[in-house]
Structure formats: structure tokens, C-alpha cells
Amino acid sequence: MFIDHIRIFAKAGDGGNGAVSFRREKFVPRGGPDGGDGGKGGDVILIVDPSTDNLRQFHYDPKLIAKKGVNGGGVRKTGKGGDTVIAKVPPGTVVYKSNAVTVQEAVEFERGDEGIDLEPVADLTEYGQKFVLCKGGKGGMGNSNFATPTHRTPTESTPGEEGESGVYYLELRRIADAGLVGFPNAGKSTLLGKLSHAHPKVAAYPFTTLQPSVGVVEFGGFRRCTVADIPGLIEGAHENRGLGHEFLRHITRCRVLLFVVDIAGSEGRDPISDIQILRKEISEYDEELARFPWMIIANKMDIDGAAENLDLLEKRFPKVKVIPISAELEEGLDALKLYLDDEVGYRV
Template sequence: MFIDHIRIFAKAGDGGNGVVSWRREKFVPRGGPDGGDGGMGGDIVLVVDNSVDNLRAYHYDPKLVAEDGKNGAGGRKTGKSGKRVIGKVPPGTVVYRSNAVTIQEAVDFERSDEGIDLEPIADLTEIGQEFLLCKGGEPGQGNWNFKTATNRTPVEHTLGTPGDQSVFYLELRRIADAGLVGFPNAGKSTLLGKLSHAKPKVASYPFTTLQPVVGVVEFPGFRRCTVADIPGLIEGAHENRGLGHEFLRHITRCRVLLFVIDMAGSEGRDPVSDLEILRREIKEYDDELARFPWKIIANKMDLEGAAENLEVFRSRFPKVDIIPISADAETGLDDLRQVLDNEIAYRPDK
């Protein structure tokens, strides 16, 4: 099961309390105060881990709760700090803080007309990157801290402070250099399988791909790039029709968008109309995304009518780079690889 967005509850540990204690030893009269401080509450930390590719773990247990700090003890003994809790997330995770503090408040907000406000607080993209999601509570002070020249028997002490807690929303946006965008059955999955070692499911019905698949394309000189197969869009995707928002979020990190068009119109569609609809859906979803560099992959050139449609297509979009290919027949792929190599490939050690 692929989970790319989820709501979780996180609660850092409370700080331990300081205590009131007195030194009581034989032959030590008026030993004075010796109450120790409490321990720090445990933090909640998110860590970017390359071995994690989605947020499925939080589907089964959507909470992160850290240990409380222990109370202090006599003999100026400081309480043990609570263990911090580490939540692993995949690279490309965006973290939002909700205005709801508890899960029940989040549910109540959803059932009301007010809705939930989400504030972006972190964008986690680098392997090993850490983010302090909830800070543990501060420890209380024992009574030995309050001893003065005029107050030899203080009974003052302080309590530990509560740890931070809130409801958070995690959203995964897949990181890839290029994103394949197109209608269902345009041939994106077949193309990715031919270009890389990725093995997306391929069939002749819409929405075969139900989750983004990232493939690595290798070039000479240890150069490479990553290409994401974004599940097929439909008209109205920006309004979340079909699975619009589930898919569109994953192309917001791509360096270039590759629009895969069925140039033969084998599904009874018009190639020119397809591109116009796709470009409009991208713009309606995110105006900034519409300004990303983009190219057209004219697929299924081995089918009848594709060559004639390509001529009409070129006249309609004369200034756009068009790369004719047939993913199924494996023609034109070398030209496409050359384009990817020239424009977005990189050495992984640089």
C-alpha cells in the first residue's frame, strides 16, 4: 500500500519535576536541601531516510509519543531524561502544522465549516536531514537550587513543563529530475520501463499506474537522471477529479516536465487537444509549475495516423521541442536519452 499523505499526532515528553529533599546523614546536622532536578522530556524528531519510500508506517500507527523526563531525587540526583522518538520519512516530505492540538480537535474541525488551517513548517529533501517536530518539556528544579544565605531551608521547587504536542500533516512529493505527464494509456509506464530498470505495471486500461514510480536512467561516464511516471491525469484534475491532487503534487519538484502525447490518437483523442488540456490542468493547479521547462514526447509513432498528426502538431506548437518516439517499438529512445543526458543528467558523486 502506497501512502503519500497522512495526518499524525505527535506529543513530546513532559519535563520531570524537581523535588524537595533534605540531606539526612549521621553526624551531619542541618544537612540542608539536596532535592535534585527533573529530567528533560524526550523530543520528537523526523529524519529523512532513503530506505523509506512512502508514509505507510504512519497509516498503521499515526502517532509519535516520546517519554516523559523522570523526577529528581535526593542527593541532588537529576532525573533521567526521556528518550527521544525518531520518525523516519522519505525524501521529499513536506510537514504542515495543524491548528488542531489533538486528534479529536482535528476530527471536530473536519466536521465543522471552519476546516483545518495548515502551516508549512519544513520541507525535508536531503538524506539524513533532521527536523525537531516537537520539543520536550524543560525539567523542574529541586529545592537545593533555591538555597541562599538567608534561606537555608527552602521548600521551593518547580515542576517540569509540558512537552509540545500538535496534529501534523505529512505530504510526500516525489523527487525526480523529470516527470512524465499525460493522459491514461499515453504510454508513460511503457516508456519508463524502456528507459530505466523500473518495472511499472503496464496494461491497456486507464489508471494502471496508481502511484508514482521513479526510474533511474543511466548514461556513459557514470551520469544519470531520475524520471517519475506520474499516474494519468484527467480533465478537471486540478479540482481533484479522478485522483488529481494525489498525482499533481509529485511533479512540483521536477526540473523538467515531459508531456507524453498519444500522437496516433489511438484512444479516440486529439493530440492537440490533449496537450492543451494537460497544460491548462497544470496551470490551474499551480501557476509556478506551469512555468517549469517542458518538452513534448510524441509517442506511438509506429501507429497509423501518427505521422500526419505530428505534422499538424508541429504547426500548432512550432516553438516547443518535440521528440517523436515509439516506446513499444523502441524507436526514438536514443534521441530522448540524448536530450535527457544533455539537459538534466548529473554525476551522483557531485
């Protein structure tokens, strides 16, 4: 099961209470106050883990609750701090805080619900990056802190502070240098498999790919880039038709968009119309995303009718880079790799 967005409830531990205690030993009848401080409550921390690729763990238990600090004791004993909860998230996780405050609201809350506001609080992209989602409460002070020359037997102490809590929305946005965008069966999965060592599922029916796959493309000379295969879009994706939002969010981090079309029209589609529809869907979803650099990969050049359609496509988009390929026969991939190296390649 691939989960790329989910709501969770997080609660840091409360601080332990300060103690009220007096030293009472034989031959020390007036030992004075010796109440210790309470321990700090545990934090709730998110950490970016390279071995985690989605948010599935939160699907089964969408709660992160840290332990409370232990109360202070006599003989100035400070209570033990509460255990911290550390949750692993994949790189590319965006954290939002919701204005929902109760557990019931957390259960009912869905992204986009009327009256629910989301405030971005963290963008976790680097391996090992840590983010304190909720801070544990400070421990209360024991009565030994309140002793003065004129107030030698204080009975005051303070309770521990309450730990932070809240309802949060986690959204995974896959990190890749380039994103393959296209309608179902355009050949994106086959292309990614030929370009890289990724092994996305390939079959001759729509929506074979139901989750983004990321492959590493090697160029030689210790240069490479990452390419994401975004599941096939359909018209109306910006309105979340066909799980449009589930797919579109993953290309918002790409540096260049690669529009893959079936140039032969083997599925009964028109390549020019496909590009126009895809560009419109991108623009309707995010105008900033529509301004990203982009080019066209004309796939399935080995099928009859491809050459004529390629000529029409290049005339319709004269200022756009078009690279004709056959992913199945691995033809034209060298030109595509050269383009990717020039645009987004980097040395490792």
C-alpha cells in the first residue's frame, strides 16, 4: 500500500510536577526543603529516513504521543524525562498544521474541508533532517527552589507545563530532477525502465502505474540525475479527476517536465491535443508549475503514422524541444540522455 498524504494527531509529553519535600533525618531535625524538579516531557520528532519511501506507517496508527516527565522526588531528585517519539518520514515530506484541535476533528478532518486551514510548518528534503513537531513541556519546580533566608520552609511547587499538541497533515512530494508527464499508456514506465535501473510495472492497459517511481539515470563521468514516472493523467486532473491531485503533487519539485506522448496515436489519441490538454491541466493545478522548463518526448516512433504526426507536432510547437524516441526499441535514448545531462545532470 502506497500512502503519500495523511492526517495525524501528535501530542508531546507533559512535564512532571515539582515535589514538595523536607529533609527529615536523625540529628537533622530542620534539614529544610529538598523537593526536586519534575522531568521534561518527551518531544515528538520527525526524521527524514532514506529507507522510507511513503507514509504507510501512519495509516495504521495516525497518532504520535510522547511520554510524560516523571514527577520530582525528595532529596532534590529530578524526575526522569519522558521518552521522545521519533517517526521516520521519506524525503520530500511537507508538514502542515491544521486548525483542528480535538481528536474528533482530527478523525473527521480531510485536506480541503471547509473551515479547515492548513499552515505549512516544515519541508523535509534532506536525509537525516530532523524536525521537532511537538515540544515536550518543561518540568515543574520543586519547593527547594523557593527557599530564601526569610522563607525557609516553602511549601510552594509548580506543576509541569503541558506538552504541545496538534493535528497535522503530511504530504509526500517525490523529489526528482525531471518528471515524466503524460496520459495513460504513453510509455512513461517503459521509458523510465530503459533509462534507469528502476523497474516500474508495465502493461498495455491504463493506470498500470498507481504510484510515482523514481529512477536514477547515469551519464558517465560520475554524472547522473533522477527521473520520476508520474502516474498517467486524464483530462480534468486539476479538479482531482482520476486521482489528479494524488499524481500532480509529485511533479512540483521537478526542475524540468518531460511530456511523453504516443506520437503514433496508437491508442486513438491525437498527440497535439494531448500536449494541449496536459499543459492546461498543469496550469490549472498550479500556475507556477506551468512556468517550469519543459520539453516533449515523442514516443512510439516505431509505429506506422508516427513520422507524419511528428512533423505536425513540431510545426505546432516550433519553440519547444522535441525528441523522437522508441522506448520499446531503445531508439533515440542517447539524445534524450544528452538533453537530461545538459539540463539537470550533476556530478556525484
